[in-house]
Amino acid sequence: MSKIKDKVALVTGGGSGIGRAISELFGAEGAHVHILDLNAEGAEATKAAIESKGGKCDIHIGNVSIQQEVIDIVAKIGRVDILVNNAGIAHVGDLEHCAEADFDRVYQVNVKGAYNALYAVIPAMKANGGGAILNLASIAAVVGISDRFAYSMSKGAIFAMNLSVARDYMAYNIRSNSISPARVHTPFVDGFIAKNYPGQEEEMFDKLSKSQPIGRMGQPAEIAKLALFLCSDDAAFITGNDYPIDGGFIKLNN
Incomplete structure (x- = not known):
């Protein structure tokens, strides 16, 4: 029996890549998936894939970096049992090749976007009696990666925000974990x-x-399987942790 059956899951950036894989697996496991994405075409494709297998999916076209849009979408959804903070963008360049506009763009989507989703969802989870949050960090949060100054900054922020939310909302039966994929x-x-x-x-x-x-x-489906476990009732004793899923990148690159 699926441990997320009939739960309501909000996945940001669910129209492509890892977010799509997570959305499709959650749908197959019986969750009602809500996708928040700017890419309508990608979101529709994910929705079609979920529904073709008998799953439930709604899409919400919006920009995670605009707080009121995210608040309005969460209010429309109502109950949210699971939040997957997946939406993100990258930038290639060291400090000297990261213009202010580049830095701000990565910050707005990766950091503020995750904050906005947390800010909108936490009150709904408190009212519901709890929930599970999964934040997509990266190996770049804990290991120096060449030419990834802005991206590393943003994923380090995700790593820290995850700990803060896990600490502050344990009393409300809200769990928060992060996963750190390699490539x-x-x-x-x-x-x-x-x-x-x-x-x-x-x-x-x-x-x-x-x-x-x-x-x-790694393959997106492999990341999705770890996401499923951490968002399920099987992980009820797990909060405030980060899980590298990295093919040995962090510990075995020597």
């Missing part, structure tokens, strides 16, 4: 390689894959 093969990765390494796509994909000691990138 995961998504359409974003393919686009990133094509944009930054034209003509060297195959070479760079192989290089990035082998930066994980296990020898490959």
Whole structure:
């Protein structure tokens, strides 16, 4: 019996990549999935995939960086049992190659977007008697990654916010955990390689894959399975933790 059956799950950025994999798995496990995404086409595709397998899904087109939009969407949903803070963007560049506009753009989506979702959902969870929150951090939160200044900043903030929320809301039966993936093969990765390494796509994909000691990138479905466990009743004794899912990147790259 699924441990999230009939629960209401809000997934930000659920229209693609890891967010889509999480949304589809949660739908297959009996949750009523709500996707908050700017990309209507991607969100509709995820919704169609969920419903084709008998699941329930609603989409909400909105910008996580605009607080009132997020508040209004959560109010429309009403009950929220699970929040997956997944929406995020990346930036390539060290400090000297991170313009103020680049820094602000990453902050607005990755940090403020996660804050806005937490700010909107926590009152609903308190009123409901509890809930489970999962925040998508990254290995970049705890390991120095070249040319990822703004991205690392944002994921470090996710790592810290997760701890704060877990500490402050335990008394309300609200759990908060984060997961830190290494490189995961998504359409974003393919686009990133094509944009930054034209003509060297195959070479760079192989290089990035082998930066994980296990020898490959992760798959979105693998991240989704860990998300499912941490958001389920099976993880009722787990809060305030971060779980690397990294093919050995953090501990075995020596």
